[in-house]
Amino acid sequence: MQYKAIKLVKRPNPDITADIFATVHLPLPALDEGQFLVRQTHMSLDPAMRTWLDEYDDSYLPPVQLGETMRAFGVGEVVESRNPDFPVGARVLGTTGWAEYVLGSADMRVVPQELPVGDLLGALHLPGLTAYLGLMEIGRPKAGETLVVTGAAGSVGSLVGQIGKAEGLRVVGFAGSDEKCAWLEQELGFDKAINYRAADLAAELAAAAPNGVDLFFENTGGPVQEVVFQQMNRLGRIIVCGVIADYNKHTPSPGPNWKEVNLKALRVEGFVVPDHFDKIDRMSKALLGYLQQGQLCYRLHTIKGLESAIDGINMLFDGRNQGKLVVEL
Ligand SMILES: NC(=O)c1ccc[n+]([C@@H]2O[C@H](COP(=O)([O-])OP(=O)(O)OC[C@H]3O[C@@H](n4cnc5c(N)ncnc54)[C@H](OP(=O)(O)O)[C@@H]3O)[C@@H](O)[C@H]2O)c1
Structure with missing residues (x-):
């Protein structure tokens, strides 16, 4: 079986244009011991992504390299697993990428099935x-x-x-x-x-x-x-x-x-x-x-399909997004 992923193939100059990305079809990877495979259901689009596209080495994260899958945060479901901490069916949140399937990443954690996507990618993330x-x-x-x-x-x-x-x-x-x-x-x-x-x-x-x-x-x-x-x-x-x-x-x-x-x-x-990752438990x-006391409301702006990210990311820069921008895969 193959899945779709979007790779960075050019640096922006300076705007994000469709030709800086390329959609590729890849075979699903075979898992090593300790690995798990996630089908991404929702992917967050964030302004920070623009800063990851430049060759700028002094930032908090390394730039996305040419030929790499574009980086993202997302939510998904474990569909295959060789890691008992991430069993098949678990819902996970963490660093993913612009891809339908991703290998579990080091920062992924299991999250409750019942929490709305907006809570997970917006208010609580x-x-x-x-x-x-x-x-x-x-x-x-x-x-x-x-x-x-x-x-x-x-x-x-x-x-x-x-x-x-x-x-x-x-x-x-x-x-x-x-x-x-x-x-x-x-x-x-x-x-x-x-x-x-x-x-x-x-x-x-x-x-x-x-x-x-x-x-x-x-x-x-x-x-x-x-x-x-x-x-x-x-x-x-x-x-x-x-x-x-x-x-x-x-x-x-x-x-x-x-x-x-x-x-x-x-x-x-x-x-x-x-x-400030050391403060995450306290801040969460x-x-x-606040959320449980009804003091935090948000709007979720959902666009559909992996490739909608390519134009969708620009909604953050021209103000077309109304609230947290999320791609539903
Ligand atoms: N420091 C951190 O760790 C951290 C983490 C997350 C986000 N951020 C930063 O927080 C900011 C907001 O991020 P977000 O995720 O909440 O995005 P967002 O506000 O949901 O979306 C971006 C918004 O920025 C506004 N905008 C775009 N270009 C503008 C311009 N030239 N002048 C004025 N406003 C403009 C647009 O709204 P209007 O319709 O109002 O123009 C757009 O809807 C970004 O700068 C992001 O990089 C920082």
């Missing part, structure tokens, strides 16, 4: 861990403070804002459409959501955050970055989670000047989740708590 780690462990908020989050309607940003509300913060989000802003205010309880395509962002933010900004959870970069930076309060924290506006650029935009960082005694801290427990 990378987006949830990112939101919790960035806001709670790095931002260290105090009730009553004002939090601004960019990319607010995305899978990370929407969870950041909701955790912020659960922790007693005033929450202002920036998102790219009126529909997304309405969802943030009406369904998720953001105090204010601002369409970053609006004319006078500085005035909109000043009205939404009359006491200034204590916490800035940065997911996007772009022009809104400077606007929020200028309205930071003394001793504010800037949590640099991602700069999606710069991922498809040969030369990233210049950042703000250090004078404000100095005089306002701001703390600016970047982070990536893989550096906290996320489950």
Whole structure:
């Protein structure tokens, strides 16, 4: 029997175009002792994938090499096994790849059959861990403070804002459409959501955050970055989670000047989740708590078929995704 996989065959220059990938048909592998075979059912598409495509050796993960199957996280079912910890029929979550079948990877773990895919790939996995780690462990908020989050309607940003509300913060989000802003205010309880395509962002933010900004959870970069930076309060924290506006650029935009960082005694801290795997149990427990108390809602945006990933990944860069983007295989 053969299965489909998608390999990286070219580096993006700088946009992700269909010709950088090639679909191949491969025979199912024979298993060695300790191995297991997973039929992937759902695959997560994440902005980080763009950063894995460049030849950049200083990142937290090595780049995907030309000729390799594109890397992903996903959920699947064990269909063949020579490993008693991963019996046939078990549902697993972890690093997979753009492929219908994958060999079990070192970070895979068995997960409950009954959990919705959105909980597994969204609220409890990378987006949830990112939101919790960035806001709670790095931002260290105090009730009553004002939090601004960019990319607010995305899978990370929407969870950041909701955790912020659960922790007693005033929450202002920036998102790219009126529909997304309405969802943030009406369904998720953001105090204010601002369409970053609006004319006078500085005035909109000043009205939404009359006491200034204590916490800035940065997911996007772009022009809104400077606007929020200028309205930071003394001793504010800037949590640099991602700069999606710069991922498809040969030369990233210049950042703000250090004078404000100095005089306002701001703390600016970047982070990536893989550096914090030692905290995963604690963070997962906290996320489950918010989820069980109905404090975390999310939207799942599902596209179908392995090859839908090739165009689908670009939905993250033009804002077509409405919530956590997942490929159903
Ligand atoms: N540090 C970590 O460990 C870690 C882990 C996961 C994710 N991240 C980062 O977190 C950020 C959000 O990731 P996500 O998974 O939650 O993705 P997402 O927000 O669900 O999807 C990406 C969204 O970014 C917005 N966007 C795209 N291009 C933009 C631009 N030029 N300017 C402003 N907004 C733009 C779009 O929404 P609009 O319609 O609002 O434009 C799009 O829907 C990314 O930067 C990602 O790299 C970091």
